[in-house]
Amino acid sequence: MGMKHLLGAVTLAAIAAVPAAAQTVIGVSIPAATHGWAGGMNFHAQEAVDRLEATYPELDFVLATASDPAKQVNDIEDMVATRNISALVVLPFESEPLTGPVKGVADSGAWVTVVDRGLSEEGIEDLYVAGDNPGFGVTSGEYMVSKMPDGGNIVVLRGIPTTIDNERVEGFQSAIEGSGIEILAMEHGNWNRDDSFTVMQDFLSKYPQIDAVWASDDDMAIGVLAAIEAAGRDDIQFVLGGAGMKEMVARVRDGDTMIPADVTYPPSMIATAIELTALNFVSTAPVSGDFIIGSVLITPENADKFYYPDSPF
Amino acid sequence: MKFDLKVWGPIIALIVLCVAGAFMNENFLSAANITNVLSRSAFIGIIAVGMTFVITTGGLDLSVGSMAAFIAGVMILIMNYLIPSMGVTVGVVLIGMAAALALGFVAGLLNGLLITKMRIEAFIVTLGGLGIFRSLVTWLADGGTISLDFDMRTFYRPVYYDGILGISWPIIVFAIVAILGEIAMRYTAYGRHCAAIGSNEQVARYSAVHVDRVRTATYVILGVLVGVATIMYVPRLGSASSSTGVLWELEAIAAVIIGGTTLQGGFGRVWGTVIGVLILSLIGNLLNLTDYVSPYLNGAIQGVIIILAVVLQREKRASR
Numbered sequence: 001m002g003m004k005h006l007l008g009a010v011t012l013a014a015i016a017a018v019p020a021a022a023q024t025v026i027g028v029s030i031p032a033a034t035h036g037w038a039g040g041m042n043f044h045a046q047e048a049v050d051r052l053e054a055t056y057p058e059l060d061f062v063l064a065t066a067s068d069p070a071k072q073v074n075d076i077e078d079m080v081a082t083r084n085i086s087a088l089v090v091l092p093f094e095s096e097p098l099t100g101p102v103k104g105v106a107d108s109g110a111w112v113t114v115v116d117r118g119l120s121e122e123g124i125e126d127l128y129v130a131g132d133n134p135g136f137g138v139t140s141g142e143y144m145v146s147k148m149p150d151g152g153n154i155v156v157l158r159g160i161p162t163t164i165d166n167e168r169v170e171g172f173q174s175a176i177e178g179s180g181i182e183i184l185a186m187e188h189g190n191w192n193r194d195d196s197f198t199v200m201q202d203f204l205s206k207y208p209q210i211d212a213v214w215a216s217d218d219d220m221a222i223g224v225l226a227a228i229e230a231a232g233r234d235d236i237q238f239v240l241g242g243a244g245m246k247e248m249v250a251r252v253r254d255g256d257t258m259i260p261a262d263v264t265y266p267p268s269m270i271a272t273a274i275e276l277t278a279l280n281f282v283s284t285a286p287v288s289g290d291f292i293i294g295s296v297l298i299t300p301e302n303a304d305k306f307y308y309p310d311s312p313f
Numbered sequence: 314m315k316f317d318l319k320v321w322g323p324i325i326a327l328i329v330l331c332v333a334g335a336f337m338n339e340n341f342l343s344a345a346n347i348t349n350v351l352s353r354s355a356f357i358g359i360i361a362v363g364m365t366f367v368i369t370t371g372g373l374d375l376s377v378g379s380m381a382a383f384i385a386g387v388m389i390l391i392m393n394y395l396i397p398s399m400g401v402t403v404g405v406v407l408i409g410m411a412a413a414l415a416l417g418f419v420a421g422l423l424n425g426l427l428i429t430k431m432r433i434e435a436f437i438v439t440l441g442g443l444g445i446f447r448s449l450v451t452w453l454a455d456g457g458t459i460s461l462d463f464d465m466r467t468f469y470r471p472v473y474y475d476g477i478l479g480i481s482w483p484i485i486v487f488a489i490v491a492i493l494g495e496i497a498m499r500y501t502a503y504g505r506h507c508a509a510i511g512s513n514e515q516v517a518r519y520s521a522v523h524v525d526r527v528r529t530a531t532y533v534i535l536g537v538l539v540g541v542a543t544i545m546y547v548p549r550l551g552s553a554s555s556s557t558g559v560l561w562e563l564e565a566i567a568a569v570i571i572g573g574t575t576l577q578g579g580f581g582r583v584w585g586t587v588i589g590v591l592i593l594s595l596i597g598n599l600l601n602l603t604d605y606v607s608p609y610l611n612g613a614i615q616g617v618i619i620i621l622a623v624v625l626q627r628e629k630r631a632s633r
Contacts, residue, residue: 033456035556042456161609187601188608192556197549198353202601205346206338219458219556226550230474231345247460312457 024281025060026087027079028274029072030115032065033312035191036219037243040267040313041091048271052278059278069097076101080108087111089277091270095120111280115273127280129273129291131265133164134171136295140214140240140263141175143297147238147260151180152211155203157189157196157220168216184210189220196223204231212238218245218262225258243267244298244306245313253303262298264306267313269293322625323572323588326618330595338602348481350591350598352473355483356381356558358590359542361565362494363535365586368569369498370531371511371578372428372435376442377539378561380420383446384543385553386459388413393462401464406472409547414540420446421536425529443562451555458554466551473548483545490538494583504581507531511578567615568593571622592618 028049033039042065049061062083066072072093079085088105092098092114099119106112106124114125144154156172159165169186176183184207189196196215203210204227213228213236215221221241228236238257241248244264251259276287298306334341360377367374392409399405420442427438453459461469476482498504506527509517518524547553570576571592572585593615600611 033451033555036457036554039454039456039458185604186608192559193550193552193554194557198597199601201349201353202346202598205340205343205349206602222552223550312455 023060024058024087025062025083025085026089026274026277026281027076027083027085028061028063028089028270029075029079030063030065030091030270031072031093032067036245036313037191037265037267040245040311041270043311043313044268044271045274048274052274056278056282059281061274066093069093072098073101076105080105080110085110087113087277087281089113089115089270089273091115091273092117092119099124111277113273113277115270126288127273127276127291128289129269129276130293131269132292132294133167133265135292136242136263136265137168137171137173138175139295139297140168140216140242141172143240143261143263144172144181144212144214145176145179148179148181148212151182153182153184153207153209154212154214155184155200155207155210156186156214157199157216157224158186159188159191159217159220161188172214172216189215189217189223191217191219193219193223193226196220197227198223200224200227201231204228204233208235210236212236213240215239215241217241218243218248221248221259228258242295243313246307246309246311249298249303249307252298252300253307255300260299262303262306264296264298266293267311268308319573319625323585323592323622326622327588327592327595330592330599334595334599334602337599337605341599341602344479346598346602348479348484350594351487352481352483354590354594355487356542356546357561357564357568357593358487358587359490359538359545360535360561361568361586361590362490362583363531363538364565365494365498365569365572365574365581365583366504366507366531367435367535368566368574368576369511369578369581370507370528371514372528372531373439373566374424374442374532374535375436375439375562376420376424376446377535377565378558378563379443379446379450380417380536380539380558381543381546381561382450382553382555382557382559383453384413384416384420384540385547385557386450386453387416388543388547389459389461389551389553390453392465396462396465401462401468405465406469410544413543413547414537417536417538417540417543418533419536420539421533422529424536425532428532429525429529439562447555450553450557454554456555458552461547461551463551466548469548469551471548473545486541486545490541491583491587494586498581498583503527503530508579508581511575511580513579564593565590567619571619589622 030045031038033042049063064075066075087110095117099121103124112125113127115129187199189199213224215224218241221239224239238260242263244266248262252262279285280287340346388409391412392405395405424438427433428435472482506522509522510524568589569586571589572582574581596615600606
């Protein structure tokens with residue numbers, strides 16, 4: 001699924017078969033479900049853990065969710081102290097505060113898989129699984145160009161000011177360069193429906209002619225659509241969101257002209273990370289290195305594959 | 314009448330913002346933009362009117378933003394639950410609205426009783442509420458978003474977007490709440506009791522004011538008004554999540570202070586709160602309509618305005 005590629009560094013061939021009797025405990029530490037994407041990530045983590053525990057009786061998982069970086073550090077310390085984990089799968093709340101504690105786990109000899117947000121120091125983790133933020137922007141930009149071959153005026157809603165957001169926007173800008181698409185304005189909607197609604201209302205007041213909107217996130221796309229609908233404007237041809245929220249995927253699948261496509265940044269990447277980590281202990285397949293999950297364009301043709309009815313996201 | 318900066322300060326600030334806005338963007342004074350700004354001010358505005366009474370009495374409520382998110386979530390769940398049996402009808406909407414008001418009433422009563430009967434600091438009680446309600450809505454939503462049934466949303470939508478004579482419902486409700494609040498604060502015994510308690514609780518008690526009852530009532534009124542704000546909020550996007558109503562409590566408190574109510578209590582001004590709400594919303598609107606300031610600095614500009622407003626009041630207090 002998607003253009004996954006395993007940029008495998010050479011695995012040390014030292015990974016021997018696990019003694020059958022001993023239980024291998026894998027710790028999974030992730031941020032709590034405080035917003036839609038994280039909710040989906042929690043769902044997929046739980047699902048992966050359940051599935052793997054059923055498949056491999058010799059594996060044991062301990063899953064902890066943290067609502068802030070300090071709690072996450074405590075969780076990890078507890079896992080090491082009380083559960084004697086052989087591996088840690090961690091999606092760091094923030095890079096800086098988690099780097100030290102995760103390094104401690106790695107130094108103790110346990111396998112470390114880092115997901116989505118890299119640590120501040122390189123070379124700690126055995127496996128790095130992440131989405132492709134510049135690629136997310138590029139895929140979105142390329143779609144915009146293909147949809148508006150003659151150029152046009154667009155407005156852009158940005159997320160919370162972070163490196164993730166900057167990388168996406170830079171990717172987007174490089175992809176539309178020279179295409180005749182002009183960005184009228186960019187403003188932060190903070191990956192939030194209410195904020196994006198307000199920002200879009202103001203964009204609509206400010207610009208009499210907008211051809212398309214890069215909402216860059218599905219939650220923000222919902223706010224944008226509500227603002228456009230309320231203003232009764234028909235100059236906007238389409239809105240491009242991102243992430244792969246199930247309601248939006250459904251609209252793409254059903255051929256909604258305002259939402260002709262979506263770009264993935266799958267919360268299920270946590271499942272990829274857990275599965276690969278488990279693989280390290282139950283098989284001889286080498287899994288160390290960087291695993292970058294590409295951002296894929298969802299269109300009506302392939303939307304079914306990206307629709308998870310049970311996921312909260 | 315002597316020119317009083319404390320009275321005129323917020324009004325002048327509002328006028329300056331409006332004039333500046335009109336020069337910077339010709340669409341600023343358009344009916345559509347004015348409607349947008351006033352409608353989106355309504356949530357914070359309705360809550361801030363209630364907050365004015367709480368602060369005048371010397372209290373504080375940090376739980377209102379989370380409470381709004383929680384009430385919105387429960388209201389949507391109740392409406393979704395009733396649709397299979399009752400269909401997409403006015404009845405469902407009315408039950409949803411009644412539930413929102415009832416929840417607000419109960420939540421406000423709990424806050425009030427914990428503060429007056431258990432003698433716990435308002436800051437602590439409502440800080441606890443802030444965490445509890447926020448967690449509850451996250452839990453109810455399973456970490457995601459609680460969405461109103463699509464047909465129901467279309468049916469309920471006019472409550473935010475439509476109105477009478479081109480004036481949308483949120484603006485009308487906000488105006489009614491503000492006018493009633495102003496009357497209650499200025500012309501009723503209740504308003505005077507609030508100010509008396511905020512100014513000196515002991516003296517108020519000796520003057521036969523039912524301090525605990527008046528104080529509890531301010532939290533109940535605020536809770537019910539949070540319910541009212543939620544009733545206007547839900548039809549806008551038809552959803553509630555853990556990111557709903559984040560920081561509303563601080564915006565409401567800021568609006569109250571900008572409007573001239575003293576944070577220590579003892580003096581409240583409802584019309585000032587309305588001006589404060591409008592000033593905060595207009596700043597956001599102007600920053601979106603213009604490109605002069607980096608969006609990273611929005612918060613800084615709001616912060617400067619809040620501090621300036623208090624500085625102006627301080628001058629007056631010193632000369633009194």
